[in-house]
Amino acid sequence: MGDNCDLGLGLAIGGCEFKPVFNHDRKQQLTGQLGILLSPRVKEEFRDREVGVTFKRERADTKTLTMEESSVAKDLSDSAGDDSSSSLTRKKLRLTKDQSSILENSFRMQQILSSKQKNDLARQLNLKPRQVEVWFQNRRARTKLKQQEVDCESLKRWCEGLTCENERLKRELIELRSIKAQAISHNYQNFQATKIINICPSCEKITSS
DNA sequence: AGAGTCAAATGGTTGG
DNA sequence: CCAACCATTTGACTCT
Numbered sequence: 712m713g714d715n716c717d718l719g720l721g722l723a724i725g726g727c728e729f730k731p732v733f734n735h736d737r738k739q740q741l742t743g744q745l746g747i748l749l750s751p752r753v754k755e756e757f758r759d760r761e762v763g764v765t766f767k768r769e770r771a772d773t774k775t776l777t778m779e780e781s782s783v784a785k786d787l788s789d790s791a792g793d794d795s796s797s798s799l800t801r802k803k804l805r806l807t808k809d810q811s812s813i814l815e816n817s818f819r820m821q822q823i824l825s826s827k828q829k830n831d832l833a834r835q836l837n838l839k840p841r842q843v844e845v846w847f848q849n850r851r852a853r854t855k856l857k858q859q860e861v862d863c864e865s866l867k868r869w870c871e872g873l874t875c876e877n878e879r880l881k882r883e884l885i886e887l888r889s890i891k892a893q894a895i896s897h898n899y900q901n902f903q904a905t906k907i908i909n910i911c912p913s914c915e916k917i918t919s920s
Numbered sequence: 921a922g923a924g925t926c927a928a929a930t931g932g933t934t935g936g
Numbered sequence: 937c938c939a940a941c942c943a944t945t946t947g948a949c950t951c952t
Contacts, residue, residue, distance in 0.1 A: 801927090801928070801929090801946085801947060801948065802948070802949095803926080803927060803928085803947075803948040803949055804926095804927055804928080804948095805926095805927090805949080806926095806927085823940095823941090826939090826940095841928090842927080842928085844940085844941095845927065845928060845929090846926095846927075848940095848941075848942075849926070849927065849928085851941090851942085852942075852943080853926090855942095
């Protein structure tokens with residue numbers, strides 16, 4: 712990693728690495744410029760590289776630069792007479808059909824890989840272990856998202872069912888209330904009627920109850 | 921041109 | 937402390 716380059720600003724792209732190369736003098740010459748233009752994060756990386764500290768993760772080799780940092784780094788690489796095909800813009804890795812299907816098959820068997828499995832798979836696919844790791848992370852995220860969509864859809868259906876049931880119960884309640892009201896009214900009318908036609912059998916006078 | 925996709929980067933968290 | 941994970945963001949690329 713970074714064996715052909717003083718400064719490891721390489722971009723790992725599907726097995727090929729884009730590494731801007733510039734010599735020690737040029738690096739010294741540009742130190743001031745870097746001091747002004749690079750973020751602390753990148754400066755730290757530069758410093759670590761200088762003393763030969765290896766990074767915790769391969770991601771340090773695929774660091775994204777700000778526009779400003781990129782333009783400086785681009786300038787550095789250009790000035791070093793680096794291959795013009797080298798670029799610090801992140802190239803999107805497109806997995807081949809074979810790589811994808813092997814990854815998918817592995818994922819179907821096991822959603823989380825051990826370190827050894829990851830390394831083996833990376834070797835088999837001619838990818839970096841970190842790329843395999845990232846692919847599995849993204850794949851798990853996609854699975855989770857899909858599952859959430861499914862769950863959301865079934866919750867929606869359940870909710871719709873509950874709404875229907877609620878509407879039905881409301882209608883039933885209105886109906887029952889109306890029946891009850893009718894019944895009360897009917898009884899009342901009967902009661903009134905009995906009151907009205909309550910006639911004394913002896914004197915034939917209408918009496919109130 | 922803008923939306924969508926997806927690999928990669930980043931930052932925070934956690935378990936060993 | 938460190939490796940691995942997850943959530944989120946970024947950016948290259950594709951599709952419409």
